[in-house]
Amino acid sequence: MSEQSFYFDHGAGAPRLDEVAEAMVPWQHGVVGNPSGMHSASRAARRAIEDARDIVANFVGQPSHEVIFTGGGTESCHLAISGVVREHRQHHEVSDIIISPTEHHAVLNTALALADEFDDVRVRFLDVDDLGIVTTSSLWDNVGPNTAIVSVMTVNNETGVYQPIPVVGSVTAGGVPDGGISHTDAVAAAPWLYLPALTESIDMISIAAHKIGGPVNSGALVLRREIKLSPVSVGGGQERGHRGGTVDVAAAVGLAAACRVVDRERMEVNERVSALRARLEAALRYIPGVAITATEETRVPGCTHLTVEGLASEELLFLLDNAGIAASAGASCSSGASVVSHVLQAMKMPDDKARGALRFTMGRETTKEDVDQLIAVFADVVYRLRGEK
Amino acid sequence: MRVLVAMSGGVDSSVAAALLKEAGHDVVGATLKLWGGASDSGCCSVSDVDDARRVAHSLDIDHHIFNYTSEFEAAVVKPFVEDHAAGLTPNPCIECNRAIKFDLLFERAERLGFDAVATGHHALVESWNGQPTLTRSVDPLKDQSYVLGYIQGPILRRLMLPIGGMNKEEVRVHAERLNLRTWNKPDSQDVCFIEASRGREEFLGQRIELTSAEVFDRVTQEVVGRVPAAQLVTLGQRRGIAPGFDGERRFVASVDLVNRRVEVDRIEAIMVSAIALRPDSLTFAYDEVPNGTRVIVQWSAHGRPVSATLETSDAPRLILDESARPVSAGQSVVFYDAETGRHVLGAAQVGR
Numbered sequence: 086m087s088e089q090s091f092y093f094d095h096g097a098g099a100p101r102l103d104e105v106a107e108a109m110v111p112w113q114h115g116v117v118g119n120p121s122g123m124h125s126a127s128r129a130a131r132r133a134i135e136d137a138r139d140i141v142a143n144f145v146g147q148p149s150h151e152v153i154f155t156g157g158g159t160e161s162c163h164l165a166i167s168g169v170v171r172e173h174r175q176h177h178e179v180s181d182i183i184i185s186p187t188e189h190h191a192v193l194n195t196a197l198a199l200a201d202e203f204d205d206v207r208v209r210f211l212d213v214d215d216l217g218i219v220t221t222s223s224l225w226d227n228v229g230p231n232t233a234i235v236s237v238m239t240v241n242n243e244t245g246v247y248q249p250i251p252v253v254g255s256v257t258a259g260g261v262p263d264g265g266i267s268h269t270d271a272v273a274a275a276p277w278l279y280l281p282a283l284t285e286s287i288d289m290i291s292i293a294a295h296k297i298g299g300p301v302n303s304g305a306l307v308l309r310r311e312i313k314l315s316p317v318s319v320g321g322g323q324e325r326g327h328r329g330g331t332v333d334v335a336a337a338v339g340l341a342a343a344c345r346v347v348d349r350e351r352m353e354v355n356e357r358v359s360a361l362r363a364r365l366e367a368a369l370r371y372i373p374g375v376a377i378t379a380t381e382e383t384r385v386p387g388c389t390h391l392t393v394e395g396l397a398s399e400e401l402l403f404l405l406d407n408a409g410i411a412a413s414a415g416a417s418c419s420s421g422a423s424v425v426s427h428v429l430q431a432m433k434m435p436d437d438k439a440r441g442a443l444r445f446t447m448g449r450e451t452t453k454e455d456v457d458q459l460i461a462v463f464a465d466v467v468y469r470l471r472g473e474k
Numbered sequence: 475m476r477v478l479v480a481m482s483g484g485v486d487s488s489v490a491a492a493l494l495k496e497a498g499h500d501v502v503g504a505t506l507k508l509w510g511g512a513s514d515s516g517c518c519s520v521s522d523v524d525d526a527r528r529v530a531h532s533l534d535i536d537h538h539i540f541n542y543t544s545e546f547e548a549a550v551v552k553p554f555v556e557d558h559a560a561g562l563t564p565n566p567c568i569e570c571n572r573a574i575k576f577d578l579l580f581e582r583a584e585r586l587g588f589d590a591v592a593t594g595h596h597a598l599v600e601s602w603n604g605q606p607t608l609t610r611s612v613d614p615l616k617d618q619s620y621v622l623g624y625i626q627g628p629i630l631r632r633l634m635l636p637i638g639g640m641n642k643e644e645v646r647v648h649a650e651r652l653n654l655r656t657w658n659k660p661d662s663q664d665v666c667f668i669e670a671s672r673g674r675e676e677f678l679g680q681r682i683e684l685t686s687a688e689v690f691d692r693v694t695q696e697v698v699g700r701v702p703a704a705q706l707v708t709l710g711q712r713r714g715i716a717p718g719f720d721g722e723r724r725f726v727a728s729v730d731l732v733n734r735r736v737e738v739d740r741i742e743a744i745m746v747s748a749i750a751l752r753p754d755s756l757t758f759a760y761d762e763v764p765n766g767t768r769v770i771v772q773w774s775a776h777g778r779p780v781s782a783t784l785e786t787s788d789a790p791r792l793i794l795d796e797s798a799r800p801v802s803a804g805q806s807v808v809f810y811d812a813e814t815g816r817h818v819l820g821a822a823q824v825g826r
Binding site (some may be wrong): 399400403404407422423424425436469470472 | 582
């Protein structure tokens with residue numbers, strides 16, 4: 086077992102930022118006021134939350150957008166889809182949920198569960214090309230008067246590939262009359278993209294703190310004020326009635342602190358990580374049988390998704406881990422076993438190719454030394470598994 | 475040695491891992507995810523994986539999950555279904571051992587740099603005639619050498635079976651001593667991919683067309699009953715078969731899927747003294763034994779061992795010393811050394 090570790094799994098969770106940890110400290114010991122209370126400790130908590138709300142609104146959307154703090158990306162997506170659909174079906178005979186087949190399970194399984202629960206709710210899948218990008222024509226074909234919500238992720242969490250979010254916005258926001266509400270799961274996009282550029286035409290956006298150096302179990306749904314959502318939990322009506330339960334001040338403050346750092350450093354980190362990725366991929370391309378899944382210009386800088394011909398992800402990850410490299414296959418099931426990814430299946434990648442899928446994700450902490458180590462170890466592992474070493 | 479332990483989440487493999495670690499080996503645990511569908515028994519559920527992982531944590535060893543669901547489907551489940559459709563009686567646990575655990579897992583372990591693979595089976599690998607040989611467990615009630623019968627020399631050289639030298643009680647004592655959370659977990663019994671509550675009939679019924687059949691008395695040729703699924707009827711079976719007019723028990727003498735006909739007869743009329751073996755299925759741990767070798771055979775997991783002579787001609791068969799109820803085609807017979815009765819020589823499938 087290697088002593089040193091090299092982290093290439095930012096996509097699963099970015100290293101917690103010092104600035105985040107420090108911002109959370111005052112809200113993690115001693116008296117932490119309940120933001121709903123009447124005394125000064127409560128008012129202080131309330132103020133911290135409202136300040137955090139402003140920062141998150143500016144990070145994701147527009148200053149006037151509403152921010153609902155949630156327990157992470159999955160809950161944000163669930164609140165968006167379930168909230169809109171439950172509201173929609175009170176006034177419509179049929180409620181369509183339109184999603185891409187490459188969505189994260191947070192969206193995919195929420196949509197399928199709603200269709201399972203209600204006969205009048207249907208899930209319609211958009212067509213995707215061989216990079217998993219939704220086609221413009223299928224957006225125009227599927228969005229119509231029965232559409233409750235269109236949910237397309239900003240960036241795919243496994244491949245790093247961008248979706249045409251401005252097109253989604255233009256179809257729903259006026260392109261098709263009564264074209265439903267648009268939502269984007271921006272969890273994988275948040276470390277890289279300037280999200281307000283997308284929110285002009287998108288109604289709701291979900292983010293998660295732990296992908297940008299914040300705490301886990303912290304996220305937000307950012308939405309236009311006029312959108313009506315059925316609450317996910319009622320309780321005491323916190324978060325403007327959308328999410329009952331005491332708001333976690335530390336989680337909200339931590340999310341905001343992470344947003345602040347990403348905003349401040351985005352340009353510089355994008356540039357640096359792009360260069361690291363170029364260095365990594367230039368070397369990986371020399372290894373026979375390694376195929377990088379998407380071209381550079383179609384994806385975020387920090388994500389390299391690839392397949393290794395004839396080898397299984399499980400064995401690659403095992404030996405990479407032995408050598409101190411933390412990476413991922415992109416998809417795993419509830420038991421922890423790696424599975425053939427639904428994203429790759431939607432891209433019509435053959436199963437035997439998809440079985441050799443790996444995802445290396447980088448972030449602001451990744452160094453040239455990390456990348457060089459990965460290159461050396463990865464080549465060694467591939468040749469060893471092929472019995473050529 | 476660097477040892478990969480297959481950990482099902484049960485008490486046996488938990489103790490196997492613990493003992494190897496105590497013996498100073500460099501141990502890594504792996505749980506095989508085999509079945510992707512619903513299951514309420516056996517060893518594929520999230521809670522079993524969880525048990526294995528938590529035992530590994532408590533032993534301070536690494537734990538991994540290896541997903542073999544597509545290989546399991548192709549090598550175990552699909553043949554299980556097809557064999558039933560063809561009127562055979564397959565043993566999926568034997569197939570899983572042969573195709574997955576003692577083949578794919580061993581190949582993987584070698585690629586990943588392990589010197590040996592261990593499992594929690596109740597059996598031993600003993601040096602016998604100078605070669606590592608699969609041997610019965612010291613606990614006759616728990617002995618699992620039967621389901622491992624097809625393992626061959628190259629695998630036996632890298633196989634460790636740490637608990638074959640103790641009985642179940644001793645295994646549990648170890649588990650309790652080590653404070654393993656699985657110490658009082660009940661043994662798994664059934665086929666892991668079939669829900670006990672729903673049964674074989676429903677599982678197969680969703681995959682193949684089960685045909686009902688009329689039951690005839692072989693002597694009188696009168697219809698004496700009906701079975702809902704002829705594919706599930708096994709030669710020699712008594713369960714579900716009504717006694718004859720004379721009040722004596724009847725046993726299944728033949729099953730004809732095409733003509734939907736099951737014939738039954740009295741026990742003494744169905745007894746056989748030879749068992750035909752499928753020629754291409756004959757497997758030996760090392761060299762093929764000479765024609766006419768005296769062996770002790772067993773054709774079910776906890777069946778009674780019977781003395782026999784093994785004919786390894788073009789039409790291989792077993793000549794039994796004492797007659798027995800007929801054995802269905804597709805079942806496996808394991809051959810043990812005639813003198814020790816404990817050392818496995820090989821195995822074969824029963825032919826038609």
